[in-house]
Amino acid sequence: MEEERGIRFAKNLPYVVGNVFKMLYEFPTALVISDDGQKILYENEKNLVYVDSDSGKTIRNLHLFTKFIGFVDLNKTNDKALAGSADNQAKIVDLKTGKCLHDLKGHQGFVFLGGFNPQSTIAATACQNMKIKIWDVESGKQNFEFAQHKQTPTYLSYNPDGDKLLTCSYENEALIWNANDGQIVCKLSKHTRGLEVAKFASSGYICATGSHDNKANVWDIRNPEQPLFTLEGHQDYIKELAFNKQQTQIVTGSNDNTGRIYNLQDGKFVGELSNFPGQVYAVSFNEAGNKIIGVSNNKTVQIFDNQGTCLQQITGEGNVYINKTGNTFVTMPKSIDSQAKVWREARVSKH
Numbered sequence: 001m002e003e004e005r006g007i008r009f010a011k012n013l014p015y016v017v018g019n020v021f022k023m024l025y026e027f028p029t030a031l032v033i034s035d036d037g038q039k040i041l042y043e044n045e046k047n048l049v050y051v052d053s054d055s056g057k058t059i060r061n062l063h064l065f066t067k068f069i070g071f072v073d074l075n076k077t078n079d080k081a082l083a084g085s086a087d088n089q090a091k092i093v094d095l096k097t098g099k100c101l102h103d104l105k106g107h108q109g110f111v112f113l114g115g116f117n118p119q120s121t122i123a124a125t126a127c128q129n130m131k132i133k134i135w136d137v138e139s140g141k142q143n144f145e146f147a148q149h150k151q152t153p154t155y156l157s158y159n160p161d162g163d164k165l166l167t168c169s170y171e172n173e174a175l176i177w178n179a180n181d182g183q184i185v186c187k188l189s190k191h192t193r194g195l196e197v198a199k200f201a202s203s204g205y206i207c208a209t210g211s212h213d214n215k216a217n218v219w220d221i222r223n224p225e226q227p228l229f230t231l232e233g234h235q236d237y238i239k240e241l242a243f244n245k246q247q248t249q250i251v252t253g254s255n256d257n258t259g260r261i262y263n264l265q266d267g268k269f270v271g272e273l274s275n276f277p278g279q280v281y282a283v284s285f286n287e288a289g290n291k292i293i294g295v296s297n298n299k300t301v302q303i304f305d306n307q308g309t310c311l312q313q314i315t316g317e318g319n320v321y322i323n324k325t326g327n328t329f330v331t332m333p334k335s336i337d338s339q340a341k342v343w344r345e346a347r348v349s350k351h
Helices: none
Strands: 015-021 031-033 039-044 047-052 058-063 069-074 080-085 090-094 099-104 111-116 122-127 132-136 142-146 153-158 164-169 174-178 184-188 195-200 206-211 216-220 229-231 238-243 249-254 259-263 269-273 280-285 291-296 300-305 310-314 320-322 328-331 340-345
Touching (some): 031 320, 039 069, 047 080, 080 111, 099 132, 111 153, 122 153, 164 195, 174 206, 195 238, 206 238, 216 249, 229 259, 249 291, 259 291, 269 300, 280 320
Parallel strands (some): 069 111, 153 195, 238 280
Antiparallel strands (some): 015 340, 031 039, 039 047, 047 058, 069 080, 132 142, 153 164, 195 206, 206 216, 238 249, 249 259, 259 269
16 A cells, blocks of 8 residues: 555545556556556567656656567566467566566467466466466576467466466356466366456465356365355356455456455355446455455446445446555546546545
8 A cells, every 4th residue: 555645535435546647558458556656668560668657757668569468467576577479479578677578479369368466476378279388487598388278368366475376267167276386186076158357366275267158166175076155146157356455255246247246154145236337347456355346347346345335436437447456546638639637545634
């Protein structure tokens, strides 16, 4: 969280605009915000743009790729970027100098998915040819290639220790594998249709998977034969899910235009996130676990408490991106003539 600056926010607004900035390019399709909310990295076509969210100033405008960029990520200290492109390669970039540190070559297809582990010691990149590569961040060398998926991967998630990866595809199962050698630890196999999302919780042994069978399963990987709970109630497939940091609740977002909150202790339904005008493609808890951000594809953001009561609605913005800690999100401009907005979790000053 950012330092207190003596600003008294309105008590009835969970999130307020902290700053605005002009996009250098129109309508980016990938954006990442640092955990502390202070830095923003976004792509547009072949370009990477690095922004200070407090001042709104562009720190770097990088032209390092020859084709469309599919994903971007920041390391834990916000001085390195990972990005993958339709030119069949990924790059690790030094954001202090603007230079490419490592060309990650060898993929045979669009590199559209990837990320640093929490320790920023390794990086994973996934390609449309179903293969995932693991790279050493310091040297840029490929550690190994993981080729166990039979369809294109849709999501990857590291455990907190950064030594395991949970990955899924449009197959009916998710795989957990050792990020040091690529050996499969276990398979999560009780869904009946393809998977969209798979994430670890903060403990590292609890995880969840969301599927086109309209269900989410919560798993204990120490006993992976059966899920702990199956979370039902959605009328369309589950696009996204998130655990709270306290590991007491999970929230799901679906193409049925709703989100749903469940208890992690017993899997029971807590409340619905409703009144979205479109499919819910992003959900996140804040760090305290008492607020939930939900985003629909009809340009609507809603903030709820952890029982499902709507506290705030933001409409009329473009695409929305949330950081991992849920303290900051960015709404894109509706047109190139308007500005992006940085929304921060409001706190009342002690002054």
